[in-house]
Amino acid sequence: MGAAPQQSPPAAPVPATQQMPDPAADQPIVPEAEFDKALPPLSSDINAPLEPMALEPVGTLPPPPVTPATGVVAATPKSAQPAPSGISSAAGTPTTPQDVSAELDRPLPPLATFDSTPFVTVADKTEKSPEIRYDTVVNGLDKVGLLDEFRAHSVLKKSGKAANAAVVSARAHEDEELAGRVMRSMGYYDGTAVATIETIPNEQGRVRAIVNATPGKQYHLGSVKVVADPTVPPDLIENALALKPGDPIEAGRVQGSEANVALVLPQNGYPFSKVGQRDILLDEQTLTGAYTLPVDIGARSSFGGFTTTGKLAFDAHHVGVLSRFKPGEIYDSRKVDDLRQALIATGLFSTASVEPVKTDRVGPDGTQQVDLLVRQVAGPKRSLAVSGGYSTGEGFKLEGSWTNRNLFPPEGALILNVTGGSQEQGAGATFKRSNAGKRDRTFSFGVAADHSNYDAYNAFTGTVFARLSYDSTPIWQKKFTWALGAELTGTNESVYDFGKPGNVRRTYFIAALPGQAQWDTTDSLLNPTKGYRVKLSLSPETSVQGKVSPYIRALTEVSGYYPISDSIVLAGRVRAASIDGISRDDLAPSRRYYGGGGGSVRGYGYQRLGPFDPNGNPVGGRSLNEFSLEARYRFGNFGIVPFFDGGNSYESSIPKGSDMRYGAGIGGRFYTNFGPLRFDVATPLNKRKGDGLIALYISIGQAF
Structure with missing residues (x-):
């Protein structure tokens, strides 16, 4: 492409005393194109030094050589630089205006022949840039109690280092502005701040940044x-x-x-x-x-109805079941938040939100009724869960379950579970309806088959059960919970017959109406750190084994948690149980009370506390007493727990409190989002014949 025409610059004025006759005054006007030809060429080398412009015609300027390989314009040799008029070039040939004009007529080289790659200076990476170290001094803010607030957001901090003094100065300027903002935030609107940098005598490469603040009076x-x-x-x-x-x-x-x-x-x-x-x-x-x-303030409003949209897990009617308010009540955002929590607690949503929507309806009290719009996106209905553990006496145990949480809407779940272990195997199916007709009420029905092979008994058991309960959840923990149920159990078990004597197998049919009530003031279901719990379990039962034998099982448990610091919690538990109305030998071994194990007195094997038969196997009893003390020390996601346990089971229906067995040990905890992983190692303090020296327990959740 051709060069654009250049405009002629305005001529500089000549002083009157030096004006000369213009010899070209009578000459014809030179066309603009001819004028352009007379201009000196533009150098393609932007880094070349500027040459003084001669007032007379210059020598011939040869075109810059081009490197064939790269197209980069080579630097013009010194011998090829234009020479002033009247001086010969390097070749000794004088230049003329005609030569310059002919050279200017040549076409410009194509742009593609130029190398546009920027110059890069390669620095020696082994050389480290000198650093400046600095100290920071802040004056004036401590008098009004703002020094800590300033330091929490300071760029300089108390001390540091920077690449150069300019960086230190920039940081000091930012802290100068920060000091002003901090003072204004506390009402010192007339406050001023000035930052300065000064050198430290006899310390090369070190400076001091000083921020002087004058708060003035507070507004x-x-x-x-x-x-x-x-x-x-x-x-x-x-x-x-x-x-x-x-x-x-x-x-x-x-x-x-x-x-x-x-x-x-x-x-x-x-x-x-x-x-x-x-x-x-x-x-x-x-x-x-x-x-x-x-x-x-807007219009004063009251609750109206419910609407829902999105990928639904259940309809608006069931949303109303979850609410803790009735239509016509004055609007309260806390009750709306409670409804949102209840939706999340169902576990059926990927996302769920609740927002008020204006309506044209006016309530009996003159307030405007608002509907609650529930936006829901149903999450995956199916889930698979696996858990496992190990303890001395119980061996290894692995449990798995498959759940469809909304197979029978609304909130009708089917749960299939299986248990595999070295001493217990089983399977079961449960139908569970959450929020069954009322918030937090759960109905469940199921069947289970189980085989247990322990030192105390060997049993093949089948159970059909139903249960109605008011339960807590990790999201919504309740102070008072209860449960009522019914069970029909058939079990074939090995039992030691003291009358013969020897082991025999007997079949028992048991009908039970178990019930439970609990008062809970703790701050967590899985890892409490304060508060207490009181639980009472009562189960009237009838055993049919040749004859009908009614009896009642009862158990009371109290646990408490007291934080003595942010990282240490003292935890304690006491438990007492009794079975009345039946002799021990007429009671199925699986319904008796046993002590020992990870949830009882640690240091002893599972079910190995209590009476024994002549063969050294536990036979259980009709009463039980236990206690546990723990000091739970937590640091980050880990914890150490020393503990001391005690207890025993007895043949009598009332626990005697004598012949107590004690165990002590230490445990490790790894805290996760779903609860702590527990690793406990314990030893019996008053060891009996047949008791091991060390017992190990691995499970999920605290011991109590």
């Missing part, structure tokens, strides 16, 4: 005004704002008060309220600020 609220329509009750906003004249104008205090207004209004019937932008007019003479807050 206080002169007046507080809320611009809003009347509320019910009338002082709702003022009480929630909690700002009064004379309070210091602190940003955190003001913002927290406004956030409280935005929280309290929806809790008291105003779901569509909006807190506007505050205005604070400062008076430099009185050091006060006039505070004004506009609030749009």
Whole structure:
């Protein structure tokens, strides 16, 4: 492409005393194209030094050579540089204006022949750039209690290093602005801050950054005004704002008060309220600020109905079952949050949200009714779970389950489970309806078959059961829970007959009505750190083995948790149990009480505390007493737990408290999102013949 025409620059004025006759005044005007030809060529080398422009024609300028391989324009040799008029070139041939004109007429080289790769300076990576170390001094902020707040966000910090002084200066400038913001956030609006950098004598490569702050006087609220329509009750906003004249104008205090207004209004019937932008007019003479807050409260509202949209897990009717409020009640955002938690606790959603929607309906009390729109995205219905453990006496045990949580909507689950272990094997199926007609109420029905082979007994058992309960969940833990059930069990078991004597097999048919109640004030189901639990279990039962033998099983357990520091929790438990109305020998071995094991007195094998037969095998008893003490020390996701346990089981229906057996040990914990993994090692303190020296327990969850 050709060069664009260049405009002729304006001529410099010539002083009057030096004006000369223009010899070209009578010459014809030179066309613009001819003028362009007379201009010197532009160098393609942008790094070449500028040459002085000669006032007379210059020598011939040969074209720059081009390297064939790369197309890079080579530097013009010194001998080829244009020479002033009247001086010969390197070849000794004088140049003429005609030669220059002919050279300018040549076409420019194509752009593609130029190499546009930027120059790169390769530095020696082994050479380290010199660093500047610095100390930071902050003056003035400690007097008003703002030094810690400043240091929490400081760029300089107390000390550090930088690549050069410019970096230290930039950081000091940022901290200078930070000091101003910190002072203004606490009401020191006249505060100033200046940052300086100074060298430290006799310490090369080290400087000191100094931030000098002058807070001045603190401003206080002169007046507080809320611009809003009347509320019910009338002082709702003022009480929630909690700002009064004379309070210091602190940003955190003001913002927290406004956030409280935005929280309290929806809790008291105003779901569509909006807190506007505050205005604070400062008076430099009185050091006060006039505070004004506009609030749009919206219409006072009450609960209406429910609507739902999205990929549904269940319909709007079942959403109403989960709610803890009735239509017509004054709107309360806390009850809406509770409903959202209940939806999450079902485990049926990938996402679920609840939001109020305006309607044109007016309730009997004159409030506007709002419907709750539930946006739901149903999650996967099926899940597979596997758990396992090991303990001395029980051996290895692996349990797996397959669940379809919503096979029978709403919330009708089918659970298939299987157990495999060195001493226990079994399978079962359970139908469970959660939130069955009422929030938090669960109905379950199932069948199970099991084979157990322990030192105490060998049993083949089949069970049909039904249960109605009010349960806790990890998301929504309840203080009071209960359960009522019914069981029909057929079991064939080996039993030691003291009358013959010897082992025989007997078949028992058992009908039971188990019930349980628990009061729980702890802060966690799986890993409590404070509070206590009281549990009572009661089960009237009838055993049919040649004759009908009614009896009652009872168990009471109390556990408590006390934090003595942020990382140490003392935990304790006591347990007592009794069976009344039947002799031990008429009772199926699987229904008797045994002590020992990971959930009982650690250090002893599973079911190995209590009476023994002549062969040295445990036969169980009709009563039990136990206690456990633990010191749970946690550091990060790990923990160490020393413990001390004691207890025994007895042939009598009332625990005697004599012949107590004690065990002690230490455990390790690995804390996960679903609960702690437990590794306990214990030893019996008053060891009997046949007891092992060490017992090991591995499972999920705390011992109690």
